[in-house]
Amino acid sequence: QNSSCCSHETVPYYPINIARNLACEGVNPKSTYVWMIDADFVPSCNAESLFESLQKAEKASSGSTEKTVFVVPNFVQNSETPYDPSEMNKEQFVREVQTDSKNSGSFSAFDGWDGPQQRATDYQNWINAAEPYVVQYEKLYEPFVVVPVTTRSLLYHERFVGRHRNKMAFTFQLHCKDYTFVVLPDCWLVHVGKRTPHSATGDPHLLSAMEGLWSSLTC
Numbered sequence: 001q002n003s004s005c006c007s008h009e010t011v012p013y014y015p016i017n018i019a020r021n022l023a024c025e026g027v028n029p030k031s032t033y034v035w036m037i038d039a040d041f042v043p044s045c046n047a048e049s050l051f052e053s054l055q056k057a058e059k060a061s062s063g064s065t066e067k068t069v070f071v072v073p074n075f076v077q078n079s080e081t082p083y084d085p086s087e088m089n090k091e092q093f094v095r096e097v098q099t100d101s102k103n104s105g106s107f108s109a110f111d112g113w114d115g116p117q118q119r120a121t122d123y124q125n126w127i128n129a130a131e132p133y134v135v136q137y138e139k140l141y142e143p144f145v146v147v148p149v150t151t152r153s154l155l156y157h158e159r160f161v162g163r164h165r166n167k168m169a170f171t172f173q174l175h176c177k178d179y180t181f182v183v184l185p186d187c188w189l190v191h192v193g194k195r196t197p198h199s200a201t202g203d204p205h206l207l208s209a210m211e212g213l214w215s216s217l218t219c
Helices: 016-025 049-060 090-095 123-128 149-153 166-176 204-218
Strands: 033-036 041-043 068-072 074-077 107-109 133-135 144-148 180-183 189-191
Touching (some): 016 033, 016 166, 033 149, 144 166, 166 204
Parallel strands (some): 074 189
Antiparallel strands (some): 041 189, 068 144, 133 180
């Protein structure tokens, strides 16, 4: 996405959800879970603790997570300093997180603390969380999730192209299928590279079409 030959600015009709579905098809069938993230997000150095969190969540749900998706909170850098995930555990990372407008931290919640795309994750709770916790779906919610490998049958909606509403439609589908959203406390993602505002991603007719498709799914 950071390449000049395939950015959202130069290829506004990029078939992002087709690419995601193709990636899911390539998952090892022996895998238990699939971590669905985009290429411009970097996992925390202790991502292996994700699996420990999954085990805790499995115990909390009597060993059954078939209808559970696990949310990994995502953040964005507030500086151009290269991000090295090997340098931070959670305690160190949290000290660098901007928690309000008065705190100029190195990282902030990807959509802000109250933005509709990530608000349900409850970042304030995650800051101090030591155990997985359940959150309620909200419209426009689009977290990055770890899902049971069987969830691959719920494909990303391939009529969505570009970057408008594409991941929201998948999360909405999970909600409609009565999946439970559980936030993992011990790992996180950081977006690297330049963020481009939706208003700068090209064809306004495309944005209108994607908005209309989203409305038809959620009305």
